[in-house]
Amino acid sequence: MNVSPSPTDPRSWLTTTPKGLYCVPGGFFVDPAWPVEKAVVTHGHGDHARPGHGAVLATRETIEIIKVRLGAESIGSLQGVGYGETTRIGEVDVRLIPAGHILGSAQVVLDWRGARIVISGDFKRRSDPTCPPFEPMPCDVFVTEATFALPVFRHPPDLHEIARLLGSLRTFPDRTHLVGVYALGKCQRVIRLLRAAGYDRRIWLHGGLMAMCELYQRHGVEFGDIAAVNDAGPIRRNDLFQHETFKNAIVLCPPSALSDRWTRRFSEPLPVAASGWMRVRARARQRGVELPLVISDHADWDELLQTVRDVQPKMVWVTHGREDALVHQVQAMGIGAEALHLAGRDEEES
Amino acid sequence: MQRFAELLDSLAFQPARNGKLRLMTDYMRSAPDPDRGYALAALTGTLELPNAKPALLRGFGTQRLGETLFMLSYDYVGDLAETLALIWEPADAVGVGHNRPPPSLSEVVETLRQASKRETPQLLERWLDALDATGRWALLKLVTGALRVGVSARLAKQAAADLGKVEIDVVEEVWHTLEPPYQALFDWLEGRAPRPDPGAAPVFRPVMLATALEDSDLAGLDPKAYCAEWKWDGIRVQLVAGPGYHRIFSRAADEAASAFPDIVEAMDFNAVLDGELLVAHPTDDGSVRVAPFNDLQQRLNRKQTTAKLMQEHPAHVRLYDALMIDGEDLRALPFDDRRARLEAWYAARPRPRLDLSPLVPFDSWDELAAVRAGTREAGIEGLMLKRRDSPYVAGRPKGPWFKWKRSALTVDCVLMYAQRGHGKRSSFYSDYTFGCWRPIEGGTPELVPVGKAYFGFTDAELMKLDKWVRDHTTNRFGPVREVAPGLVLEIAFDSVHRSTRHKSGVAMRFPRVHRIRWDKPPAEADALATLERMIVD
Numbered sequence: 001m002n003v004s005p006s007p008t009d010p011r012s013w014l015t016t017t018p019k020g021l022y023c024v025p026g027g028f029f030v031d032p033a034w035p036v037e038k039a040v041v042t043h044g045h046g047d048h049a050r051p052g053h054g055a056v057l058a059t060r061e062t063i064e065i066i067k068v069r070l071g072a073e074s075i076g077s078l079q080g081v082g083y084g085e086t087t088r089i090g091e092v093d094v095r096l097i098p099a100g101h102i103l104g105s106a107q108v109v110l111d112w113r114g115a116r117i118v119i120s121g122d123f124k125r126r127s128d129p130t131c132p133p134f135e136p137m138p139c140d141v142f143v144t145e146a147t148f149a150l151p152v153f154r155h156p157p158d159l160h161e162i163a164r165l166l167g168s169l170r171t172f173p174d175r176t177h178l179v180g181v182y183a184l185g186k187c188q189r190v191i192r193l194l195r196a197a198g199y200d201r202r203i204w205l206h207g208g209l210m211a212m213c214e215l216y217q218r219h220g221v222e223f224g225d226i227a228a229v230n231d232a233g234p235i236r237r238n239d240l241f242q243h244e245t246f247k248n249a250i251v252l253c254p255p256s257a258l259s260d261r262w263t264r265r266f267s268e269p270l271p272v273a274a275s276g277w278m279r280v281r282a283r284a285r286q287r288g289v290e291l292p293l294v295i296s297d298h299a300d301w302d303e304l305l306q307t308v309r310d311v312q313p314k315m316v317w318v319t320h321g322r323e324d325a326l327v328h329q330v331q332a333m334g335i336g337a338e339a340l341h342l343a344g345r346d347e348e349e350s
Numbered sequence: 351m352q353r354f355a356e357l358l359d360s361l362a363f364q365p366a367r368n369g370k371l372r373l374m375t376d377y378m379r380s381a382p383d384p385d386r387g388y389a390l391a392a393l394t395g396t397l398e399l400p401n402a403k404p405a406l407l408r409g410f411g412t413q414r415l416g417e418t419l420f421m422l423s424y425d426y427v428g429d430l431a432e433t434l435a436l437i438w439e440p441a442d443a444v445g446v447g448h449n450r451p452p453p454s455l456s457e458v459v460e461t462l463r464q465a466s467k468r469e470t471p472q473l474l475e476r477w478l479d480a481l482d483a484t485g486r487w488a489l490l491k492l493v494t495g496a497l498r499v500g501v502s503a504r505l506a507k508q509a510a511a512d513l514g515k516v517e518i519d520v521v522e523e524v525w526h527t528l529e530p531p532y533q534a535l536f537d538w539l540e541g542r543a544p545r546p547d548p549g550a551a552p553v554f555r556p557v558m559l560a561t562a563l564e565d566s567d568l569a570g571l572d573p574k575a576y577c578a579e580w581k582w583d584g585i586r587v588q589l590v591a592g593p594g595y596h597r598i599f600s601r602a603a604d605e606a607a608s609a610f611p612d613i614v615e616a617m618d619f620n621a622v623l624d625g626e627l628l629v630a631h632p633t634d635d636g637s638v639r640v641a642p643f644n645d646l647q648q649r650l651n652r653k654q655t656t657a658k659l660m661q662e663h664p665a666h667v668r669l670y671d672a673l674m675i676d677g678e679d680l681r682a683l684p685f686d687d688r689r690a691r692l693e694a695w696y697a698a699r700p701r702p703r704l705d706l707s708p709l710v711p712f713d714s715w716d717e718l719a720a721v722r723a724g725t726r727e728a729g730i731e732g733l734m735l736k737r738r739d740s741p742y743v744a745g746r747p748k749g750p751w752f753k754w755k756r757s758a759l760t761v762d763c764v765l766m767y768a769q770r771g772h773g774k775r776s777s778f779y780s781d782y783t784f785g786c787w788r789p790i791e792g793g794t795p796e797l798v799p800v801g802k803a804y805f806g807f808t809d810a811e812l813m814k815l816d817k818w819v820r821d822h823t824t825n826r827f828g829p830v831r832e833v834a835p836g837l838v839l840e841i842a843f844d845s846v847h848r849s850t851r852h853k854s855g856v857a858m859r860f861p862r863v864h865r866i867r868w869d870k871p872p873a874e875a876d877a878l879a880t881l882e883r884m885i886v887d
Binding site for chain 1 (some may be wrong): 356360362363365373376415418421422423426427428430432433436437456482483560823824825826827829
């Protein structure tokens with residue numbers, strides 16, 4: 001299968017391997033699922049940024065995230081670049097441009113002998129106060145995620161969902177509203193959305209969320225009054241042994257902590273989840289949440305299709321998610337489309 | 351419609367009874383008339399609307415999305431109404447009419463009632479265009495039948511009662527005189543009008559219930575002050591008949607007349623009578639032989655019955671009290687007087703399929719205890735004790751009426767969790783965890799698990815239980831499902847002991863499902879305290 005790469009045959013110069021997408025003329029992988037010598041990483045989530053690589057190129061923000069999450073020693077060398085800067089790797093010009101997913105998230109633009117492939121990584125199109133917006137880049141091949149690629153996934157306006165959370169806080173004033181959020185991205189976005197909705201009280205955080213919030217703060221993202229649950233001070237308990245401090249409070253925690261024994265300190269905790277999956281009732285029920293909020297850091301169906309229209313590719317490759325529907329619809333738009341079937345993507349925290 | 355949709359959405363995710371009550375009461379406090387009345391009708395199952403067929407919804411879906419995308423979506427979501435609600439996009443999203451305000455619930459209800467079958471699809475399309483996803487979901491649930499948000503009619507009525515700070519029994523008594531959108535009800539609950547008068551109307555009167563007798567109670571009771579009756583193993587019913595109407599109510603105020611035409615036939619009177627619905631076969635001496643409860647179950651939970659069923663399992667009502675006779679309200683009279691009126695009324699014209707529950711004569715509690723010891727063999731559930739001077743009052747006051755069950759201990763529990771079984775039962779939710787109510791100071795009671803049982807039911811019952819579990823699941827934990835508190839299991843057990851390993855502090859010995867009380871409202875299941883008093887350590 002050693003076909004020499006040609007710019008007119010995109011499959012020949014960007015190939016799928018068991019370790020992930022491999023750029024042949026550049027000699028590097030993009031978001032590899034296994035340790036490799038050279039990797040370009042789109043963003044800091046664990047299923048894209050993994051330890052053990054020889055060298056990693058990513059945005060400066062992503063490099064910092066990797067250092068905090070994985071430790072600088074987990075990777076041989078780390079090279080941080082700014083959005084829009086061109087780096088030549090092998091024969092390929094590599095540029096990282098904003099993907100609008102989380103702080104530091106990038107699309108990878110590969111230019112080789114006049115041909116261009118853009119790898120979107122994870123992305124969204126709606127505005128996010130914690131990162132610059134997605135930048136559409138015309139290309140020959142657009143490699144896209146498909147996490148929410150079904151017409152049932154249409155994320156409502158963020159502030160509409162936040163209003164539902166604040167409404168529930170009024171209906172159940174005695175209950176601690178425990179919101180399950182992913183530590184990187186969702187957490188910070190939900191805090192900023194709450195502030196945008198005028199909620200100015202202290203927001204409590206599970207200890208596991210603090211490090212990323214501090215990192216965001218170092219990048220100039222303001223959160224107002226936030227504090228770790230463990231720093232709540234002397235414990236005042238009511239007769240049900242629940243912490244009076246957290247009555248009617250909003251507490252953010254990782255989704256896995258929602259039903260953990262950790263929650264016993266709260267006043268009748270009301271489990272909330274903020275995720276694109278919450279759009280489908282059965283998924284929300286599986287999680288056991290009482291208030292599902294549809295807040296996602298991924299493009300919904302309409303955003304995916306709009307993005308394909310914006311970048312005008314000759315061909316769309318679909319990495320992970322519900323590939324069937326997106327491939328079907330893109331083909332119906334008169335654009336070639338196929339699924340790449342990459343392994344190792346985690347769809348849960350979206 | 352949008353407010354109502356948000357209510358349904360919140361209810362569907364709210365597992366706690368008091369949480370559901372608060373959501374409904376909040377809604378009724380703030381929603382306008384007549385919207386909230388129609389909402390109450392939808393929640394209590396009294397809203398009658400022309401039904402939209404699944405084929406219509408599927409047609410909408412494929413028309414909007416094409417077959418492939420719609421089927422991929424439907425496969426993923428698994429619920430037709432929800433799929434359509436999620437995928438719908440206003441047809442003229444960029445054109446004129448996009449800013450049409452969403453319809454109110456009353457507009458939807460009143461328009462649909464007037465509409466012809468041919469007009470319904472267009473109306474639905476227009477409304478779907480104007481509503482958001484939650485609104486579309488609620489609209490489609492409304493027109494396709496079951497709401498499935500885990501709210502019983504009784505719970506919705508309780509929310510209305512909470513709104514007016516009245517007892518639910520008072521609402522229950524006027525309920526059947528009212529119609530959607532229940533303006534008269536809200537006027538009364540909010541103090542703008544007097545309570546609607548049920549008068550002699552064919553309505554349900556709240557029933558008087560007995561408390562379980564414990565051995566320690568007897569010492570404080572005077573045997574001369576009480577009458578004893580057999581406790582029949584059937585279904586408590588209230589027969590309400592008068593000129594032109596015949597109604598049979600369960601004690602939860604559900605109507606059962608259509609399933610028991612054999613009883614209706616005997617209801618050629620003007621009275622409100624209290625008795626036990628049984629299956630009983632005529633005998634040669636003119637009396638009847640009561641069949642086991644299982645036979646009665648063949649006749650329950652059906653909207654209609656068949657001639658064959660009626661012949662195989664003839665229904666019978668054994669009367670033990672009279673609330674009204676010939677328009678006269680007897681409820682304030684002492685039990686002795688009501689009993690005399692009932693006996694005289696029956697003696698004047700005995701009717702087939704009805705008879706009187708005989709009194710059991712006794713002079714001392716010891717004598718009665720001996721009688722009770724024989725009830726198991728006699729196939730009778732036990733004894734009822736009724737204070738001779740007690741008026742007929744709604745609810746479950748402690749003292750006037752006791753049930754003194756035969757010796758096997760039983761307790762009415764609420765199903766809380768179900769786990770898949772093993773082997774042959776691996777696809778069935780066959781292991782049940784059930785709970786009893788524990789009061790919370792200043793709040794509504796909570797359920798605490800008291801035991802687990804996985805036998806005592808037939809395979810046919812297991813099929814029904816499994817379906818019930820799947821339809822009422824609120825949460826999943828691997829192989830375990832949590833269900834909404836909605837099904838009462840009568841648990842029989844050998845003894846109960848203190849346990850430090852269980853949250854409830856009690857552990858049952860040899861618990862088994864004695865009977866599935868499809869008819870019993872979960873709120874009437876037993877309290878943990880009842881179980882605790884049975885502890886013999």
